[in-house]
Amino acid sequence: EVQLVESGGVVVQPGGSLRLSCAASGFTFDDYTMHWVRQAPGKGLEWVSLISWDGGSTYYADSVKGRFTISRDNSKNSLYLQMNSLRTEDTALYYCAKEDRGYSLKYWGQGTLVTVSS
Amino acid sequence: DIQMTQSPSTLSASVGDRVTITCRASQSISSWLAWYQQKPGKAPKLLIYKASSLESGVPSRFSGSGSGTEFTLTISSLQPDDFATYYCQQYNSLLTFGGGTKVEIK
Numbered sequence: 001e002v003q004l005v006e007s008g009g010v011v012v013q014p015g016g017s018l019r020l021s022c023a024a025s026g027f028t029f030d031d032y033t034m035h036w037v038r039q040a041p042g043k044g045l046e047w048v049s050l051i052s053w054d055g056g057s058t059y060y061a062d063s064v065k066g067r068f069t070i071s072r073d074n075s076k077n078s079l080y081l082q083m084n085s086l087r088t089e090d091t092a093l094y095y096c097a098k099e100d101r102g103y104s105l106k107y108w109g110q111g112t113l114v115t116v117s118s
Numbered sequence: 119d120i121q122m123t124q125s126p127s128t129l130s131a132s133v134g135d136r137v138t139i140t141c142r143a144s145q146s147i148s149s150w151l152a153w154y155q156q157k158p159g160k161a162p163k164l165l166i167y168k169a170s171s172l173e174s175g176v177p178s179r180f181s182g183s184g185s186g187t188e189f190t191l192t193i194s195s196l197q198p199d200d201f202a203t204y205y206c207q208q209y210n211s212l213l214t215f216g217g218g219t220k221v222e223i224k
Contacts, residue, residue: 035213045154045162045205047213059212062119095161102168103209104152108161 002026002107004096009112016086020112022079022096027107030054030074033099036081038092039111048094049081064090086116120144120208124216130224137193139219141206146186150210153182153191156218157202165204166191196221 008020022034036048049060049070058070069082079096093111100106121144131137141151149169154162164173166182169189179194193200201223206216 037213037215044218045156045207045215047207047215050213061212100164100167102152102171103150103213104164104167104173104207105154105162106164106167106173110161 002098004098004107004109006094006096006109006112009094009114011115011117012086013118014086014088014116016116018083018086018114020081020083020094020096020114022081022109024077024079024096024098027098029072029077034072034079035097035099035105036070036079037095037097037105037108038090038114039095040089040092043092046092050099051079083114086114088116090114091116120147120211120214122206122208122214122216124204124206124219126219127217128220128222130222131196132224133196133198135196135224137196137200137221139191139204139206139221141184141189141191141216143187143189143208143210147208147210149185150208151182151184151189152207152209153180154205154207155200155202156205162205193221 003025005023035050051070067085071080095111096109097105098107123142151169153166156162170182203220
């Protein structure tokens, strides 16, 4: 059974930093591109970033480019999101997701909540 | 960047109704479109991928169609479990989600 479990979400002040983690199990982690998607309270889904199976390619939404860094450790079946220079508008539930057929996202974690507030 | 526009943003319907949600892309995305259902407090659930392929385990009352810039999600006979918010997502150029369509009880 595929499982994705995010962690690391906390309350942080504007300008602060945070690293989110996603522990994956139930599939061959290093075969798949992985994504981070976020959802602000009461709002829609926003794609944040993706990383290729080997970590060789990474892409970001314009809203986080230059501030967030996605990475993975295939030996630990783990995905990460380093978040720097956090802004109040980064407040959201952050999901990790596994890319599947047709570049869709079939498996999602339960999300970890990041709150940026003074 | 490719923009995805969903309509309507809210839809009121009754059990048994046929429901159609539209998603328009700002440029052609071929068939690289997925549809998701999300219920409050839950992660999104994949319904349709590659515009018209039904994900395993999803009831056949859900169907997707379209290519290029115009896509639809149809629920042939709305069931009580279908009241939720639906999102489209393109993957022709990175990922973009539509703004969502909330299907409410009429």
